[in-house]
Amino acid sequence: MDLTSLKQWLTMLRFGKDLRQRQIDILHSHMFFSSLLATPVGWCSRTPIIIEGAHGREAWRKGWKDHYFVDRCIGRMVDFYVAVSAANAQYLTTVKGFSSDKITVIHPGSDLRSFDPDRQAPPGLREALGFGHADPVILVMGRLEPQKGHHILLDAMPAVRRQFPNVRLVCAGEGALRGELEAQARSLGLDDMVRFIGYRSDIRDWLALATFTVLPSYWEGLPIAPIESLAAQRTVVATAVDGTPDVVVDGKTGLTVPPGDPVALAEAICRVMSNEDLRLNLARRGRQWVIENFSAENMVSKTERLYWKAWQRCARKTQNARRILMPSEAMK
Amino acid sequence: MRDERLSVMMFTHSTVRAGAEEYMLMPPADWIGATFAHTSPVHPNWRSAIDRTFRPMLS
Numbered sequence: 244m245d246l247t248s249l250k251q252w253l254t255m256l257r258f259g260k261d262l263r264q265r266q267i268d269i270l271h272s273h274m275f276f277s278s279l280l281a282t283p284v285g286w287c288s289r290t291p292i293i294i295e296g297a298h299g300r301e302a303w304r305k306g307w308k309d310h311y312f313v314d315r316c317i318g319r320m321v322d323f324y325v326a327v328s329a330a331n332a333q334y335l336t337t338v339k340g341f342s343s344d345k346i347t348v349i350h351p352g353s354d355l356r357s358f359d360p361d362r363q364a365p366p367g368l369r370e371a372l373g374f375g376h377a378d379p380v381i382l383v384m385g386r387l388e389p390q391k392g393h394h395i396l397l398d399a400m401p402a403v404r405r406q407f408p409n410v411r412l413v414c415a416g417e418g419a420l421r422g423e424l425e426a427q428a429r430s431l432g433l434d435d436m437v438r439f440i441g442y443r444s445d446i447r448d449w450l451a452l453a454t455f456t457v458l459p460s461y462w463e464g465l466p467i468a469p470i471e472s473l474a475a476q477r478t479v480v481a482t483a484v485d486g487t488p489d490v491v492v493d494g495k496t497g498l499t500v501p502p503g504d505p506v507a508l509a510e511a512i513c514r515v516m517s518n519e520d521l522r523l524n525l526a527r528r529g530r531q532w533v534i535e536n537f538s539a540e541n542m543v544s545k546t547e548r549l550y551w552k553a554w555q556r557c558a559r560k561t562q563n564a565r566r567i568l569m570p571s572e573a574m575k
Numbered sequence: 576m577r578d579e580r581l582s583v584m585m586f587t588h589s590t591v592r593a594g595a596e597e598y599m600l601m602p603p604a605d606w607i608g609a610t611f612a613h614t615s616p617v618h619p620n621w622r623s624a625i626d627r628t629f630r631p632m633l634s
Binding site: 258261262265266267268269270271272273274277280281290547550551554 | 581582583584585586587607610612
């Protein structure tokens with residue numbers, strides 16, 4: 244966001260005009276910078292209901308940015324906040340100081356119907372990577388950025404390899420750290436067992452290849468990667484940060500470890516690799532867990548309920564007589 | 576004349592990093608008329624989802 248840009252200001256003026264002309268009832272913005280722009284514009288345009296979606300802890304707020312005066316000022320214009328996880332809701336109340344009455348937790352949903360536990364990896368995929376037929380494959384899905392903690396996973400791999408010499412690691416995702424991580428893998432003597440495959444749109448095929456997945460992040464909002472992994476019935480070893488434990492429930496759907504701890508991460512990986520019954524049970528329960536809690540249908544239904552609740556409250560407050568025809572099933 | 580649907584504007588500043596993409600998975604209910612606005616280029620993966628689900632406004 245560049246508030247020194249004339250174009251940005253003109254865009255926002257146009258945005259406010261459109262809100263008025265289209266008679267928008269609910270303005271729903273996402274994340275800090277969007278809300279910083281949209282909420283005041285919506286408020287000035289007399290949009291009846293303003294909702295902000297918070298997508299996680301704002302880990303970039305350090306030093307002088309670690310103050311919430313602006314958030315609290317703008318927060319007075321906001322009717323509801325949508326938090327992506329229980330940890331996110333707690334962050335909004337304890338750190339930002341927002342009223343818990345305004346906060347609703349709605350987990351982001353994914354289209355999980357397309358994740359098939361029995362899917363087979365495309366023929367030749369293993370061979371193309373130079374992997375053996377029975378080699379266990381660990382998949383990590385995420386941008387190659389400091390947040391995702393790939394270097395901690397690489398640090399953990401030599402200990403894993405000592406116990407499981409034929410283990411393989413596939414890193415799906417692209418990012419600024421690719422060169423650095425490839426160099427780290429080489430320096431650890433892992434270059435024969437680690438593959439960086441870049442951004443992939445065919446992630447279902449890679450999940451089919453994987454024995455399980457790892458998410459070694461330092462922070463997250465509500466991560467989609469473990470949701471997709473569990474939907475494909477692949478258990479997850481993850482760091483217990485922010486919303487991740489909502490998905491990877493330790494001992495129930497996967498194993499969690501503290502962030503930035505390669506020893507603990509290696510131990511958890513070895514535990515999952517050495518105990519097939521544990522791995523398969525976690526994966527089965529995990530699939531059930533995400534289907535029940537993280538489907539797109541679930542998210543849409545909860546969001547619709549929030550919109551309806553907000554509209555009813557607004558209609559009472561403003562005595563707005565306009566009637567919205569809402570299907571009865573959505574009100575349940 | 577105004578219709579009887581609730582009029583929702585979904586707004587993101589950056590559709591490249593993250594934001595409302597999960598809301599593009601399914602069309603909203605019949606009683607919601609949704610519009611999508613954004614101030615930065617749309618990620619190509621989400622272009623068709625936005626066109627399918629929302630009435631795009633800004634670009």
